[in-house]
Amino acid sequence: MNLDRIKDLVGKESNAMPAPDVVSTSDIRHWRELMEGKKESWNTGIAPPAMTLVWAMSPLWPEKVEATEPHEQVLKLLDEAGYGIAVGTGLDQECLKPIRIGDRLGYRVKVVSVSSGEEETRLGKGYKVDLLYTFHNQKGEVVSVQSYTIFKSRMLIPVS
Amino acid sequence: MGKENDRIKPFSGPPEETLDYSKVEPFIGKSSPYHDPHDIVTQSDIRHWCEVMQDPNPLYRDEEFAGKSKYGGIIAPPAMVQTWSLDDMHDALQRFVYANQPFKEDPHNQLFDLLDSEGYNGVVATAQEQTYLKPIRPGDVIRSRITVAKVSKYDHFTRQGIGRYVDILYTFINQNDEEVCVESFRVLKYKPPMDTRRLYEG
Numbered sequence: 490m491n492l493d494r495i496k497d498l499v500g501k502e503s504n505a506m507p508a509p510d511v512v513s514t515s516d517i518r519h520w521r522e523l524m525e526g527k528k529e530s531w532n533t534g535i536a537p538p539a540m541t542l543v544w545a546m547s548p549l550w551p552e553k554v555e556a557t558e559p560h561e562q563v564l565k566l567l568d569e570a571g572y573g574i575a576v577g578t579g580l581d582q583e584c585l586k587p588i589r590i591g592d593r594l595g596y597r598v599k600v601v602s603v604s605s606g607e608e609e610t611r612l613g614k615g616y617k618v619d620l621l622y623t624f625h626n627q628k629g630e631v632v633s634v635q636s637y638t639i640f641k642s643r644m645l646i647p648v649s
Numbered sequence: 650m651g652k653e654n655d656r657i658k659p660f661s662g663p664p665e666e667t668l669d670y671s672k673v674e675p676f677i678g679k680s681s682p683y684h685d686p687h688d689i690v691t692q693s694d695i696r697h698w699c700e701v702m703q704d705p706n707p708l709y710r711d712e713e714f715a716g717k718s719k720y721g722g723i724i725a726p727p728a729m730v731q732t733w734s735l736d737d738m739h740d741a742l743q744r745f746v747y748a749n750q751p752f753k754e755d756p757h758n759q760l761f762d763l764l765d766s767e768g769y770n771g772v773v774a775t776a777q778e779q780t781y782l783k784p785i786r787p788g789d790v791i792r793s794r795i796t797v798a799k800v801s802k803y804d805h806f807t808r809q810g811i812g813r814y815v816d817i818l819y820t821f822i823n824q825n826d827e828e829v830c831v832e833s834f835r836v837l838k839y840k841p842p843m844d845t846r847r848l849y850e851g
Contacts, residue, residue, distance in 0.1 A: 508692075509693075509696060510692055510696060513691040513692070513693045513694075515689070515693060515694050516691070516693050516694075518687060518737070519689060519738075521671065522737055523738065524740065527737075548700050550700040550701075551705075555766065572692040
């Protein structure tokens with residue numbers, strides 16, 4: 490594996506990427522139905538802060554094939570080296586401003602660090618990738634900062 | 650000779666009771682009230698649908714393209730019309746897991762309850778036809794009602810068992826009370842055959 494190429498990408502931040510859609514009542518309802526059960530009214534004017542990462546989720550189809558941003562390249566390099574399994578192992582969210590219905594969010598992803606060598610865990614050998622997401626709204630205000638850790642491993646996760 | 654004949658027994662079960670059509674008649678032509686949707690039509694729900702159906706039509710996503718088209722703006726996929734009146738998660742679980750229908754007092758639900766109690770407790774959808782009258786756009790509020798259109802007067806003998814066809818009619822209207830779509834939906838309510846029924850009843 491080309492570790493040097495990964496090291497070059499550490500500390501780099503992606504371009505600002507727009508969220509696929511504006512913050513909508515229907516997406517908030519789908520999320521709250523799953524997390525909170527039946528409610529008289531779903532419309533509270535602001536989106537649940539814990540839902541922030543949802544707005545950055547990429548479309549199911551058509552699949553994005555090219556890895557253009559630094560974090561995508563890091564994950565792709567690890568994939569190519571055989572570390573094909575991804576497990577989210579940590580997420581810290583800091584919510585700075587409320588996200589309102591109708592907001593158009595955008596986000597940047599920075600590669601904070603990658604393990605310097607293979608780490609051995611119960612899920613097999615692999616690399617930890619620390620990412621930092623910064624969310625901003627249409628006015629350019631930072632609404633949330635989130636650090637996200639992904640463990641890229643070689644081994645299939647045992648089922649039992 | 651006599652002994653041989655004793656072995657060949659005629660069908661010995663009691664004759665099947667059949668449904669009296671006069672019980673069904675009061676429901677024909679009756680409509681439910683218009684039910685409100687849980688949400689307005691949103692661009693994100695349109696996107697989710699297009700992604701799953703792998704429909705690349707720019708009319709549903711590209712503002713610039715749709716603006717130049719005869720619709721003058723983004724429209725929702727017409728075939729998606731029923732999506733806007735779907736149950737929320739809670740009602741869907743009640744309906745499909747706990748067999749607890751929402752809107753019990755609606756005529757079509759009462760008709761289905763009657764058919765269930767008469768032994769026609771199997772159901773299979775057999776036909777669906779939609780006519781699109783007006784485009785649906787993001788921001789619209791789509792309300793819907795169900796009308797009982799027709800029920801078979803006599804039993805049909807099908808591969809599923811003895812049954813009656815029930816035609817119901819959906820009407821979808823937008824916030825300006827304009828009809829956007831009418832849909833006819835035909836289901837077969839049938840008596841599951843004896844061997845299947847034994848499976849259910851143990």
